[in-house]
Amino acid sequence: MDWVQDPYLQELLLKQTSNARAAAREKAKMDQLEVDAVTPLYEGCRPEDTRLKVTLMALEMKVKHKMTDTSFNDNMSFWHERLPKGNDINLYMGLLKEELATLWDAPANTWDAAAEEYFPMRAALLTTVHDFLGYGYVAGQVVHGFNACVRCMDDTTYRQLDRDPGSSKTVFMGHRRWLRDEDPWRKRKDLFDGQDEPRRRPRTRSGEQIDELLKNWKECPPPGKKRKAPEPLLKVWKTRSVFWDLPYWKILRVPHSLDVMHITKNVCESLLGTLLNMPERTKDGPKARYDLLSIGIREELHAGRPNDDDDDDDDDDEAEDTQSRRKGKKAKKIEYYCPPRASL
Numbered sequence: 001m002d003w004v005q006d007p008y009l010q011e012l013l014l015k016q017t018s019n020a021r022a023a024a025r026e027k028a029k030m031d032q033l034e035v036d037a038v039t040p041l042y043e044g045c046r047p048e049d050t051r052l053k054v055t056l057m058a059l060e061m062k063v064k065h066k067m068t069d070t071s072f073n074d075n076m077s078f079w080h081e082r083l084p085k086g087n088d089i090n091l092y093m094g095l096l097k098e099e100l101a102t103l104w105d106a107p108a109n110t111w112d113a114a115a116e117e118y119f120p121m122r123a124a125l126l127t128t129v130h131d132f133l134g135y136g137y138v139a140g141q142v143v144h145g146f147n148a149c150v151r152c153m154d155d156t157t158y159r160q161l162d163r164d165p166g167s168s169k170t171v172f173m174g175h176r177r178w179l180r181d182e183d184p185w186r187k188r189k190d191l192f193d194g195q196d197e198p199r200r201r202p203r204t205r206s207g208e209q210i211d212e213l214l215k216n217w218k219e220c221p222p223p224g225k226k227r228k229a230p231e232p233l234l235k236v237w238k239t240r241s242v243f244w245d246l247p248y249w250k251i252l253r254v255p256h257s258l259d260v261m262h263i264t265k266n267v268c269e270s271l272l273g274t275l276l277n278m279p280e281r282t283k284d285g286p287k288a289r290y291d292l293l294s295i296g297i298r299e300e301l302h303a304g305r306p307n308d309d310d311d312d313d314d315d316d317d318e319a320e321d322t323q324s325r326r327k328g329k330k331a332k333k334i335e336y337y338c339p340p341r342a343s344l
Helices: 007-038 049-063 069-080 090-107 134-140 207-215 260-275 286-295 312-318 324-326
Strands: 108-112 117-121 128-130 254-257
Touching: 007 090, 007 117, 049 069, 090 128, 090 134, 117 254, 128 134
Parallel strands: 128 254
Antiparallel strands: 108 117
């Protein structure tokens, strides 16, 4: 193993690795140029106006008229604001996908100090982190409507609430399906939707199964093509994400993650707003009371009168302190409380 310690050989290996990575990057650029050479500038333009051709014509005009970089950039910005705008996130993620593919296909020759040998080190994207709407854009899944659960997919349990005077919301009340079969909460219908939950958890599709479904989807909209959106595949997938082109994407267990910060903030605001009866934050209102009445649960909350919150007298009663109510006295209602500033 003395040859491993040869500095000349180490430098030669690193140089070859660097050349291989550079060649992979150049190949990715050439592949992108080939795509741009046949891709129209925008939907509906002349067939000969491809992205590559229009870009070369613009650069030729810059040289011909001796335009400065500032004037050329201002001119490009002017026309960019007036060209049709697309909302296909796959166009923006395509460049990132090419970089990730290069990091995987062209590994870096790295020294392992523990094993005292070189090994090819690859880089991979393990998961993405975003809010719920961002999940839908990046993953290409439906995050609204009847199949909004990104784990249950087409096996989502939903319920459409009544319209006026109800909230007309779509609620998902099948979360007890994820519990163990012997869990006692499966039979506590009084705490949930008024029914027992004998069903098993929804089926889980593997990455290989999802990849096969999206590959065989003939109506999948291609990136950059503005056309009428087709019916979502199984009412779950709107499009095929470019990340599925990565060779390792289908074996990831959690390719997309939700930002816990946003979820914690929203849940905390809703709980505190309801407990403190804050007008702009509370979830306890006339529509919520009517929803409970229409479902037939929590009789102690609707009491046959879904519009109790409309009376100001009832609001005053809710503000009474329990101990003062026993004495027949009415406590002073405090809407906001700010503690005194501590002296430094």
